[in-house]
Amino acid sequence: MPLASYQTSVPVVVDDVKCIADKGCTVCVDVCPLDVLRISDMTGKAYMAYDECWYCMPCEADCPTGAVTVNIPYLLK
Amino acid sequence: MAMDEIVGGSSEVSCDVLVIGGGTAGPMAALKAKLKNPKANVVLLEKANVKRSGAISMGMDGLNNAVIPGYATPEQYTKEITIANDGIVDQKAVYKYAQNCYGIIEELDSFGIRFLKNENGDYAVKKVHHIGTYVLPMPNGETVKKALYRQLRRARILISNRYMATRLLTSGDGRVAGAISINTRTAEMLVIKAKAVILCMGAAGRLGLPTSGYMFGTYENAANSGDGYAMAYHAGAALANLECFQINPLIKDYNGPACAYVAGPFGAFTANNEGNRFIECDYWSGQMMLEFYNELLSGKGPVFLQLKHLHDKTIEEIESTLHKVERPTRGRFQEGRGTNYRTESIEMHISEIGFCSGHSASGVFVDDFARTTVPGLYAAGDMASVPHNYMLGAFTNGSVAGTDAMEFADNHDFADFDAADVAKEYDRVMAPTRREDGIPPNQIEYKARRLVNDYLQPPKVTRKFELGQRRLAEVRQDMEQQMIARNAHELLRALETQSILDCADMAAHASLYREESRWGLYHLRTDFPDKDNENWFCHTLLSKKDGRMTSEKRAVQPYVVPVADDEKDLYDKQRIRASA
Numbered sequence: 001m002p003l004a005s006y007q008t009s010v011p012v013v014v015d016d017v018k019c020i021a022d023k024g025c026t027v028c029v030d031v032c033p034l035d036v037l038r039i040s041d042m043t044g045k046a047y048m049a050y051d052e053c054w055y056c057m058p059c060e061a062d063c064p065t066g067a068v069t070v071n072i073p074y075l076l077k
Numbered sequence: 078m079a080m081d082e083i084v085g086g087s088s089e090v091s092c093d094v095l096v097i098g099g100g101t102a103g104p105m106a107a108l109k110a111k112l113k114n115p116k117a118n119v120v121l122l123e124k125a126n127v128k129r130s131g132a133i134s135m136g137m138d139g140l141n142n143a144v145i146p147g148y149a150t151p152e153q154y155t156k157e158i159t160i161a162n163d164g165i166v167d168q169k170a171v172y173k174y175a176q177n178c179y180g181i182i183e184e185l186d187s188f189g190i191r192f193l194k195n196e197n198g199d200y201a202v203k204k205v206h207h208i209g210t211y212v213l214p215m216p217n218g219e220t221v222k223k224a225l226y227r228q229l230r231r232a233r234i235l236i237s238n239r240y241m242a243t244r245l246l247t248s249g250d251g252r253v254a255g256a257i258s259i260n261t262r263t264a265e266m267l268v269i270k271a272k273a274v275i276l277c278m279g280a281a282g283r284l285g286l287p288t289s290g291y292m293f294g295t296y297e298n299a300a301n302s303g304d305g306y307a308m309a310y311h312a313g314a315a316l317a318n319l320e321c322f323q324i325n326p327l328i329k330d331y332n333g334p335a336c337a338y339v340a341g342p343f344g345a346f347t348a349n350n351e352g353n354r355f356i357e358c359d360y361w362s363g364q365m366m367l368e369f370y371n372e373l374l375s376g377k378g379p380v381f382l383q384l385k386h387l388h389d390k391t392i393e394e395i396e397s398t399l400h401k402v403e404r405p406t407r408g409r410f411q412e413g414r415g416t417n418y419r420t421e422s423i424e425m426h427i428s429e430i431g432f433c434s435g436h437s438a439s440g441v442f443v444d445d446f447a448r449t450t451v452p453g454l455y456a457a458g459d460m461a462s463v464p465h466n467y468m469l470g471a472f473t474n475g476s477v478a479g480t481d482a483m484e485f486a487d488n489h490d491f492a493d494f495d496a497a498d499v500a501k502e503y504d505r506v507m508a509p510t511r512r513e514d515g516i517p518p519n520q521i522e523y524k525a526r527r528l529v530n531d532y533l534q535p536p537k538v539t540r541k542f543e544l545g546q547r548r549l550a551e552v553r554q555d556m557e558q559q560m561i562a563r564n565a566h567e568l569l570r571a572l573e574t575q576s577i578l579d580c581a582d583m584a585a586h587a588s589l590y591r592e593e594s595r596w597g598l599y600h601l602r603t604d605f606p607d608k609d610n611e612n613w614f615c616h617t618l619l620s621k622k623d624g625r626m627t628s629e630k631r632a633v634q635p636y637v638v639p640v641a642d643d644e645k646d647l648y649d650k651q652r653i654r655a656s657a
Binding site: 050053 | 079080081125126128129130131134135239261262287289290291292293294295298299300330331332404405406409410413414514515516517559566569570
């Protein structure tokens, strides 16, 4: 069966200026219960790779530089 | 190598006690096992990261079932839980919990978790239940996971994060021999031999589909996909009363608690669209949920949690709790909607269905030592059958499980298992990665859960259930023959989808077996609308026998705490009656 991808707006937003993933920080990726965050090969910054968020907030609460914001997913906000 | 790239391969380790699930019950079970025998190896396996996993990922606002001397007695609590469960309770485990939980509270206190005290230094326990007083707020409830983690490090528990357990290993004579797990980022298999295994894998919370359509917007932590229920089933363990679904009153769309347990003791209440109370008590029981459901469907819905009559300072205090712990994005959600608790009530709705003994009674059958029906296999927390056990029950029963499992491990050697079982499981797990073409797991999962909503949600109609079983069987066939996983993360979701479908099948099977209505909305069968104590005052145990799903009755064990005839139906009187 052929596959297509479709666009989805994701709830977790990372401020690239504050994010220090390029310095080796992986805190948000480590703590996420759904394992939806990754570090981008292109920018070296954290981002939400999978739209499977429980909007629970460990990523935001544990981020050492306050770079992460958890919004309410569009479908339910 | 990029994260999520499939590496594959398999390795083997061994330990004395293996605890699967690092949420609430799991850490406590691991600690107690290690305490019982400090020389033994205890491994704590976790699908996410123990630092932030499980139902209490962001902490908890309080204890919902604290039996504290001076406020409640173990006898009173046991009686209340028995009545709230329509009598279908093996009281020994509940009574043991009620006796032990105060000690666990003191232990948690020694970990640095604080509980609300009044000016005299006594615990400030609040009343939410119908009869007794058991709710104890936690002023620094956001620190629970950190406090637990410190204890795990201190005790030198071996923690393996990002490993999802997929199946238990058993010996020819049915004893547990270990577990098979898969790294969620590399798809490498890890076989863990163990003398005893404790399952603490949480609720089956990704069973029904939230009405928002957002698959991960569940009430339970969406990582809790019922893997423990599925694993116990495939290992031959019995599962109790799965037809007693979990359904909870939640903030509409946000799908988290509002939370009446926090706000109720301050004077908040559940109201209909006329602003009137319609239920006597906000404690979550099937009988209360039935009245909630009836009100939603009547012309008096929607249903609201009303706080606006409270003093500004009181609301501020409630907000400071609700927007800080458990589901802190509640505050962000209300802000986005422009809902100010001072002027507007919170619109409520009912959750999707799930299995969770934390709030209802559906779980892997355990006795008062947390032993399942498989020798050497234990279960605790939301997935074990001790009813209404909430967070404190997970801690307390996790503690019981840890101690007893280590005793078992001290007296038994490793059980043998067939190496062919590992090879077979490797093939089963990796199958979606070997297909070139097919259906991604998110579509299989969505369809299965949409069918759960369409056909299995109460009120339960036999004809709908039969149709649902047929449709779910079609989805299973698609899952087994066409599901694809293109990276390790997608394989994690594919494996979770298999747990979800197993749980859906169990939910349907168990519900059709019990031919009566019981537990209010949780098991409301339109074809059998009445409670039938003559034929169905019993547990139902579901298990896999000769490869097939079967159900049987199991007698309720003699009560430890007698319940008088005029007390038995106290929870049936939830609706506020018009004044005479």
